[in-house]
Amino acid sequence: MTNEILVVGAIPARTQAAVTAVVKDLEQAFNAHDPVALSEQFARETSWTNAVGTRLDGRAAIAEFSGPAMKGFLRDSYARYDVVKLLEITPEVIGVNVRQTPTDSSGNPVAGPHGVTTYVIARQQEGWKIVVGQNAPVDAPPAA
Template identity: 35%
Template sequence: MTNEPPHTTTALDADDEAAIRRIVQDVEDGFNRNEPALLGVHMARDAVVGNARGAWLEGRDAIDEANRVGLAGFLRDETAHYEVSGAAALAPDVAVAQKRAWSTRAAADAGEPPEMIALYVFVRRDGRWWITRRQNTLVG
């Protein structure tokens, strides 16, 4: 018996990390192109999202509807640049990733602090990764 806390994360293999990075890129591309279908294509049916406005969205249908409304309305002229700042496996079919976000790539390249951070939880189902949880937090 030990009192040492266990390590709960391990490095993802290169293929899994690349897949997760592609998913986050699709989310960015969907946002920047105002394409709600691309923005939500990797969300699991039972996903839960805490958005930057503090609202909780439960289930793919609610998330898709919020994406459609937001991209047609108050987010229509907004852009974003995302960088995955870390990804790790919690279990063979569970992974997490942290994302930093800016309004533009230029802001990130200029070394400005991120405007938002996010935590994603992914589950591998049917041979591919799905977003099951995401929490966005605006940085003051």
């Protein structure tokens, strides 16, 4: 993940680290094609809309959808997730903007669909978890 994160609000370093760790753990689960580890980054009661517009409500629904997807159309998909902005909504609720870059299995950027994601990550009894998320595909940024 990049170190160039725009932080809006008085978000303590400890909270920034915890929230970005959720995103990093989500990235690792996606790249390992592990639907259970991926779903565990979400709160039990959550709402997630994926890149194809399917809304999944609840951690169980995310795991149920992700299993076949990761064995099917996502089996050769890998990505890097870069947190680009943290927005303090309340001290225990943080809005997070993420840029997704397609990679090969070694983490090297490749041609393919890019994405932008917005998460609302909140402190839960079991730690920081995604409570709401929206993923959207975007065109690759122009070459620098």
